[in-house]
Amino acid sequence: MIQSPIRRLIAVLILCWSSNSWSMVDPIRVLSLNSCYDPWLPTLLRPDDTVIPTTVHGNRLESIIRAQPDVVVHNNFISSVLLRALRRAATDYNFRLVAIQHPQTWLEWQAQRQPIGLALQREASVNRWFLTQQEQLVESGKKLPPTLIILMPNYFMWAADSWTADLLAQVGVELQTPIQAGQLGQVGLAEVIRLRGEHIVFEGFSTHYSRGQDWLHHRALVDWSADKTVYKIKGEVAGCPATQAIQYLEAMQSE
Amino acid sequence: MLSLRDLVVAQRLQAVSLTATSGEIIGIIGPNGAGKSSLLEVLVGSLPPSSGQVTWDNLNLTSARPLQRRQLISYIPQHSAVYADISVTELLFEATVNLAWSRSRQHQMIEQLLHEFELQAFAKRSVLRLSGGEQRRVHCACALVNHGSLIIADEPTAGLDLYHQLMMLELLVQRARAGALVLVALHDLSHASVYCDRLALFDQGRLVQIGTPNDVLTADNLQQTYRVEVDWFCDERGVAMRPHRIIPKS
Amino acid sequence: MNKNQLQSRALLYVAFVFFTLLFAVLHLGSGDSHWWIWPTSELDLQILYDIRWPRLNLVLLNGFALGLAGAAIQIIFRNPLAEPGIIGISSGAALVVVSALYFGWMLPTAWSLPLIGMMGALGAFGLLWILAGRSLQTIRLLLAGVAISALGGALLALILSLAPNPFAFQEWTLWLMGSVANRGWEHVTLMLPSTVLATLIFFSQRRFIGAHVFASSQFAVLGFHYQRAQAAVLLGLTLLVGASVVSAGMIGFIGLIAPHIVRLMGIQQPRTLLWWSAAMGGSCLIAVDTLVMWLPTRQELPLGVITALLGAPILLYLLHRFAAREAGHA
Numbered sequence: 001m002i003q004s005p006i007r008r009l010i011a012v013l014i015l016c017w018s019s020n021s022w023s024m025v026d027p028i029r030v031l032s033l034n035s036c037y038d039p040w041l042p043t044l045l046r047p048d049d050t051v052i053p054t055t056v057h058g059n060r061l062e063s064i065i066r067a068q069p070d071v072v073v074h075n076n077f078i079s080s081v082l083l084r085a086l087r088r089a090a091t092d093y094n095f096r097l098v099a100i101q102h103p104q105t106w107l108e109w110q111a112q113r114q115p116i117g118l119a120l121q122r123e124a125s126v127n128r129w130f131l132t133q134q135e136q137l138v139e140s141g142k143k144l145p146p147t148l149i150i151l152m153p154n155y156f157m158w159a160a161d162s163w164t165a166d167l168l169a170q171v172g173v174e175l176q177t178p179i180q181a182g183q184l185g186q187v188g189l190a191e192v193i194r195l196r197g198e199h200i201v202f203e204g205f206s207t208h209y210s211r212g213q214d215w216l217h218h219r220a221l222v223d224w225s226a227d228k229t230v231y232k233i234k235g236e237v238a239g240c241p242a243t244q245a246i247q248y249l250e251a252m253q254s255e
Numbered sequence: 256m257l258s259l260r261d262l263v264v265a266q267r268l269q270a271v272s273l274t275a276t277s278g279e280i281i282g283i284i285g286p287n288g289a290g291k292s293s294l295l296e297v298l299v300g301s302l303p304p305s306s307g308q309v310t311w312d313n314l315n316l317t318s319a320r321p322l323q324r325r326q327l328i329s330y331i332p333q334h335s336a337v338y339a340d341i342s343v344t345e346l347l348f349e350a351t352v353n354l355a356w357s358r359s360r361q362h363q364m365i366e367q368l369l370h371e372f373e374l375q376a377f378a379k380r381s382v383l384r385l386s387g388g389e390q391r392r393v394h395c396a397c398a399l400v401n402h403g404s405l406i407i408a409d410e411p412t413a414g415l416d417l418y419h420q421l422m423m424l425e426l427l428v429q430r431a432r433a434g435a436l437v438l439v440a441l442h443d444l445s446h447a448s449v450y451c452d453r454l455a456l457f458d459q460g461r462l463v464q465i466g467t468p469n470d471v472l473t474a475d476n477l478q479q480t481y482r483v484e485v486d487w488f489c490d491e492r493g494v495a496m497r498p499h500r501i502i503p504k505s
Numbered sequence: 506m507n508k509n510q511l512q513s514r515a516l517l518y519v520a521f522v523f524f525t526l527l528f529a530v531l532h533l534g535s536g537d538s539h540w541w542i543w544p545t546s547e548l549d550l551q552i553l554y555d556i557r558w559p560r561l562n563l564v565l566l567n568g569f570a571l572g573l574a575g576a577a578i579q580i581i582f583r584n585p586l587a588e589p590g591i592i593g594i595s596s597g598a599a600l601v602v603v604s605a606l607y608f609g610w611m612l613p614t615a616w617s618l619p620l621i622g623m624m625g626a627l628g629a630f631g632l633l634w635i636l637a638g639r640s641l642q643t644i645r646l647l648l649a650g651v652a653i654s655a656l657g658g659a660l661l662a663l664i665l666s667l668a669p670n671p672f673a674f675q676e677w678t679l680w681l682m683g684s685v686a687n688r689g690w691e692h693v694t695l696m697l698p699s700t701v702l703a704t705l706i707f708f709s710q711r712r713f714i715g716a717h718v719f720a721s722s723q724f725a726v727l728g729f730h731y732q733r734a735q736a737a738v739l740l741g742l743t744l745l746v747g748a749s750v751v752s753a754g755m756i757g758f759i760g761l762i763a764p765h766i767v768r769l770m771g772i773q774q775p776r777t778l779l780w781w782s783a784a785m786g787g788s789c790l791i792a793v794d795t796l797v798m799w800l801p802t803r804q805e806l807p808l809g810v811i812t813a814l815l816g817a818p819i820l821l822y823l824l825h826r827f828a829a830r831e832a833g834h835a
Contacts (some may be wrong), residue, residue: 154675155687186804189687190536190552212676218689220555301725325728332722338583339718340773349719349774352712353728397719403726 030120031069033059033078036240037100041073044116044126061085065093071120073098102242104183105166109242110134136246141171143253145199145229149176152203152238153212155186163241171249189215193224201231201252204238257298257405257436262307267293269460271307275453277404280428280437282451284444284471286481289457291440292333295407298438299330311405325353329403331411333440335394337382343369343393344378350397364400371426372396388415395423399430406430408439412446424450445496448472456480478502517770525788532561532791535798559690564794564808565787566693567685567753568763570700570745572786573779575760576767577707577742580717580775581735584646585765586823589626589746590757592646593653597629598622598743598750599680600657600664607664619699622747629653630739682809683754685794692752699748706741707779710734715776756809758816759786759793765823 027048032038038053045051057063059082064072072086072095090097098119103109110130117126148168150158158164159179168175178191205213215221233251237244262271268290275281283291296302297309298316309316311327319327337346347365356364369375372392377385382393391414399406408427412420420443428450431437441447447454448468455465458480464471477485484499534542536557544550571589578587589595602622605611611618636649658681665677707714713734716727724731749756763786764778772781793811800806 154679156675188536188805189556193552193556194548212679214692215687217691218555218687219691220551220689223551223555296725299725301722321728321730324726328726330723330726332720334720334722336720337718338580338720339775339778340768341718345774346718349715352716398723 028070028121029068030071030073031057031064031067031095033064033072033074033082036243037073037075040240040243044120044129045122046125049122061089065089068093069095071096071098073100073120075100075102077102104161104163106137106163106170106245109245133246137170137249140246140249140253141173144168144171144173144249145252146172147174147176147197148199148201148252149192149195149197150201150203151192151215153205155188155215156184157187157192159183159185167241167245167249189218189220193220197228199229199231199252200225201233203233204235205232206235256312257438258308258310260308260310262294262297262309263305264290264293264297264302264460265305267460268297268304271462273455273462273465275436275438277434277436278431279452280431280439280450281465282447282454282468283438283440283457284442284447284454285457285463288459289480290460291457292409293460294457295330295409295438295440298405298407299328300324322353325401327403327405329399329401329406329435331395331398331406331408333409333413335391335398337390337394340381340383342379343374343382343385346382346393347397347400350400354401364402368396368400373422388419391415392419392423399426402430402435404435406435406437406439408437410440410442412441412443420446444472444477514771521784521788525784525791528788528792528795529561529565532564532795532798533557535795555689556687559693560685560688560794561791562693563685563688563696563752564790566696566700567683567749567756568759568787568790569783570696570703570749570786571756571760571790572763573704573707573783574742574745574749575762575786576764576775576779576782577714577738578760579764580714580779581738582646583717586761586820586827587646588758588761589742589749590654590755591761591820592629592633592650593657594626594629594633594743594746595750595755595757596654596657596661596681597627597632598625598747599755600661601625601628602751603661603664603676603680616695618751619695619744619748622751623699623743624747626743626746626750627739629657630743679807680754682807682813683750683756684805684807684809685753686805686807688752696748696752699744703741703744703748704783706737706744710738710741711776711779714738714779715774718775754807754809756790756812758812758820759790761823762812762816762819763789765819 027046027050029050029052030041030045031052032041032054035054038051038055041051042049052067052069057067059079061082064086072090074083074086074097076099086097089095096119098116100116101108101112103112113127113130114123117123120126150164152158157177157179158175159177159182160175161181162175162183165175165177176195176197178187178195179185202216205216231252233248237247237251241248256274256276258274260272262268271290271294283294285291293302297304300317300319304317311319314323314327316324339346341349344365347368348361351361351364369378372395374389374392374396377389377393382390385393391411395408395411398408406427411423411427415423424439424446427437427439431452439451441451451468453465454468454471456463456471456476463480464476472487474485474487477483482502482504484502486497486499488495488497530542531540533553534540536552541549542553544553574589575587578589578592579585599622601624602618605618605621611621632653633646633649636652637645661680662677713729716724716729719727764782766789767778767781767785770781772778790808790812793815794808797806797808797811800811
């Protein structure tokens with residue numbers, strides 16, 4: 001225990017001496033406060049950095065501190081109580097809080113490339129990731145149908161101003177929805193079956209939801225969807241719209 | 256004929272045996288906790304006996320079918336209540352349940368009961384808005400609607416004024432004279448002595464004595480069971496009892 | 506009953522039927538931005554038959570079942586404050602149904618689902634029996650009911666919060682606050698057999714239920730197989746509540762209010778009260794669901810929210826009235 005800082009110091013000194021390009025950066029411990037970031041953060045960081053996923057600490061303050069992170073990454077869906085406690089703990093336990101905004105549009109998301117890179121002090125790798133995602137977006141948009149209707153559990157649908165509508169617009173796809181304003185809304189079946197479209201997406205349905213997926217079994221919906229192409233997006237992908245944007249689009253590609 | 260043989264209910268009745276014939280009115284007396292109500296509950300079938308036999312003619316009463324009991328027994332429980340805001344007539348109609356009477360028979364019998372219990376004035380009034388004594392009379396009327404040949408009444412006079420106490424007891428005597436067997440638990444010993452053909456004195460779950468009022472209501476019996484000293488005044492006009500003093504537990 | 510009374514009673518019946526039909530027509534035409542009842546296109550026709558008719562039927566069945574169950578519980582418990590939701594049997598049914606669906610034992614349209622719901626209701630009943638004792642006094646009954654509801658709700662939340670999905674909370678509220686939005690004929694066929702069976706059971710036991718105007722001490726000589734009859738009524742109750750929860754979630758208070766409205770109409774005799782409460786429950790729930798569709802909220806409110814909003818103050822009023830009456834007697 002006592003020796004470990006010394007050992008680390010020696011290792012850093014050796015690194016500094018041996019390589020100029022790697023010389024200025026220590027490996028960092030990055031703690032994720034959002035399960036979407038668990039698989040994403042390692043792709044932004046360097047191989048010798050450590051990512052502490054949410055499964056390790058379960059968003060418990062005590063476990064977060066015990067994990068001794070250098071950086072804690074969260075987004076705006078964090079509990080405000082936890083955030084306040086983390087701000088207080090940040091100075092005492094010497095870690096940085098990095099907030100990633102949950103984006104409403106693709107541009108907002110891509111605009112976070114620089115701030116995230118700076119905050120994590122990994123500008124090169126973060127840059128690389130975002131640029132790759134931008135390239136993949138164009139590629140994945142090529143195989144998509146021209147219009148899409150997306151249904152979610154509990155009678156939810158994306159509205160015209162939502163992230164999903166914007167993402168689809170980026171690749172020239174029109175989202176058909178009866179909700180003209182806002183992000184998200186619940187709809188009646190009658191509104192849905194009035195929509196004319198050939199491609200439907202069932203997003204985020206899981207066998208664990210009963211009442212929520214009632215409408216999949218409704219005769220009106222079954223009849224309506226019978227002659228249409230149906231795609232399914234898993235909850236894990238749908239739940240992380242920004243970091244998994246490409247996988248989200250790929251799930252809707254016609255073969 | 257009612258016959259009880261070695262009737263036992265754990266912790267309540269000990270080896271009670273007695274026989275009674277139709278046309279009789281038998282008073283069940285004894286201090287609180289003597290087992291009067293338990294005996295009556297066994298007879299109506301709501302309390303299963305631990306052992307012993309209860310027969311009515313050739314019918315085993317404890318295993319009788321509910322509809323048989325319905326035809327045979329009229330039961331006035333010690334505590335009664337009504338749980339709906341309905342009129343006296345409506346309640347009496349409810350009381351004819353499972354008797355398989357025609358509508359006209361129901362009307363006729365209810366009219367007769369209203370008359371017998373002097374309830375005509377209340378017939379259309381809500382039972383819940385009657386006084387306690389009036390309600391009690393309504394409950395007694397409900398209980399007696401089936402004209403059972405075995406009438407079991409647990410303190411039917413409780414809560415009634417003197418006039419209606421006597422009216423109630425006279426009604427029971429009438430039913431007995433019409434051929435029913437009446438078993439009535441009473442606390443008022445002078446009423447018991449006047450209206451009952453025989454008295455059964457209970458104490459601590461045992462039948463102490465059964466016989467005519469004169470035989471049972473002796474000073475000795477009262478001292479031992481009720482723990483009171485009394486003076487009796489008897490003449491051709493009737494019986495009166497004057498309590499002397501109570502005997503504290505030694 | 507004199508002539509005047511008969512006339513006013515007849516007027517009441519006519520008014521009841523009129524308002525029920527009125528709300529049914531309003532209900533059937535609602536849903537789109539403007540009210541219509543005569544389909545002008547193929548799609549309209551489909552919407553009318555596949556979406557609106559089943560919803561109307563489901564609302565009617567739920568109201569009928571809950572009104573009937575509410576009246577029966579009030580009569581046999583001899584307690585005017587009893588209600589399937591308040592005494593916790595709905596949450597027992599919901600808990601078991603959610604568990605069955607969550608762990609993937611069956612599909613949401615499985616015919617056996619009402620039976621599963623019934624098991625839950627029966628379990629809650631058993632628990633109530635143990636906690637409240639056989640006397641079922643008001644206070645003990647309500648306290649035990651609150652405890653069972655809380656337990657059921659908590660376990661429901663536990664199961665759903667184990668779900669790795671952002672829609673879990675939505676799911677929870679959908680069960681706690683019943684709704685009939687977007688239900689189809691599948692749900693009607695899910696509910697119909699249990700409701701019919703329970704109604705037949707209650708019809709065959711109508712004399713037994715009616716006899717509960719008398720105290721339990723009187724039952725020994727009233728000619729009923731007490732245990733058998735009570736088991737039958739309990740079975741009917743759990744069938745009704747189970748089927749309702751399975752098809753629409755927990756719709757509170759309708760089982761409490763419907764019998765009290767009927768009593769206010771001057772119908773007090775238990776046997777009559779029973780059927781009138783069923784009809785009144787159906788009628789009221791259609792009215793409330795019409796209100797739900799007409800309220801200009803951004804998204805449709807769950808039906809249970811409105812019944813609770815209307816029902817809770819009525820429960821408070823009744824509690825106050827009964828407390829005053831008890832104080833008067835003391």
